[in-house]
Amino acid sequence: MYNKRPVNFAGVRGNAVLLAQQFVGEVLHKGCVAVDATAGNGYDTLFLANIVGESGRVYAFDIQQAALDITARRLKQFGLENNVKLIHDGHENMNLHIDSPVDACTFNLGYLPGGDHNSITGPSTTVKALQIALDLLKPGGRISLVVYTGHPGAGEESRAVEEMAAQLNPSLFGVLKVTFINRSLSAPFLIFIERVKKEK
Ligand code: SAH
Numbered sequence: 001m002y003n004k005r006p007v008n009f010a011g012v013r014g015n016a017v018l019l020a021q022q023f024v025g026e027v028l029h030k031g032c033v034a035v036d037a038t039a040g041n042g043y044d045t046l047f048l049a050n051i052v053g054e055s056g057r058v059y060a061f062d063i064q065q066a067a068l069d070i071t072a073r074r075l076k077q078f079g080l081e082n083n084v085k086l087i088h089d090g091h092e093n094m095n096l097h098i099d100s101p102v103d104a105c106t107f108n109l110g111y112l113p114g115g116d117h118n119s120i121t122g123p124s125t126t127v128k129a130l131q132i133a134l135d136l137l138k139p140g141g142r143i144s145l146v147v148y149t150g151h152p153g154a155g156e157e158s159r160a161v162e163e164m165a166a167q168l169n170p171s172l173f174g175v176l177k178v179t180f181i182n183r184s185l186s187a188p189f190l191i192f193i194e195r196v197k198k199e200k
Contacts, residue, residue, distance in 0.1 A: 016188045017108060019178070020144035021047050023192050024104040027142050028052060035098065035105040035136075036060040037091040037129055038121060041113070042071030044106045049080040058084045059098050061091040064119045067112055091129035094136070103141045105133040109157065110148035120153060123160035130164060134173070134193070143193040150186035158189070165191050172196060 021044065028034060030053040036045040039062040048058045062068050068086045075081040087097050091107075107130070109121040133143055145165075147158045165175050178190040 016146045016180075016190055017043065020044075020106060020108070020146050020190055020192075023144050023190075024048075024106055024142045025051060027140060027194075028104055031055040032103040033057045033100055034059075035094065035102050035133065037094070037105055037107045037133065038062065038109065039067050039071045039086065040108055040115075041067070042074040044108060045071050045084060046074050046078060046080065048104070048106070049075060049084050050078070052083065054083055056083055057100075059087060059094075059102075060084055061087045061089060061094065061097075063088070063090050064112060064115055066115060090125055092125040092132070094129055094132045098136060100136075101138045101141075102133070102136045103138055105137070105141075105143045107133075107143070107145040109146060109161075110151060110154065117151075120151070121157060122153065123157045126157055127160050127164050130161065134168070134195070137193075137195045139195050139198045141195050143191075145191040145193075146188055147191060148188045161191060165193065168193070 028051045032052045034048040034052055036048055039045050039060040045058060045060040052058060060071055065088055068088055072086060075084055109126060111117045111120045145161060147161055148154050149158050168175050174194045176192040180187040
């Protein structure tokens, strides 16, 4: 069962990632298919794998083998490695690896803290991956993006993502931007997307 404890998002390191997990977690249950587009340290992959269970499936992407190794170790620690496919490829190639519709997808952009700062997500690949994820998304499915604005190149990426999300057809997608309005302009923001349910 998804744990409905409130998410603590206050403080200077206010947790955008947990907020994003809460958003996608609400539509996930055992047997669902989920994607972590940026495995990084594996926290979102672990979260998704825990909810979808043995009968579900998680696809986790990263271009850094080191990130996938960290993610694999984390999953193993909780015995959740069996239903997760770790994919050493860019999320912009998601369509080459996933052919089933997906219930949810998380993006945590930027660079891996403690990792290679050159392996950073970029505007064109992120936008391409987001488009593929939108195409794969089931009715009622959700996508979260944690978008960072403080590092070099972040401005271009955050603008590209926001511009694309803002242009999505409102009869097909609900789109929210969530910002920490009392923090500096370099605080991360979130984009939440839900595909509308089909009319019955
Ligand atoms: N900024 C976050 C962590 C982001 S981790 C924080 O502070 O917590 C982002 C991950 O995306 C990194 O591990 C990086 O290797 C990965 N990445 C970068 N470009 C990618 C791409 N095209 N496809 C998949 N993963 C990518």
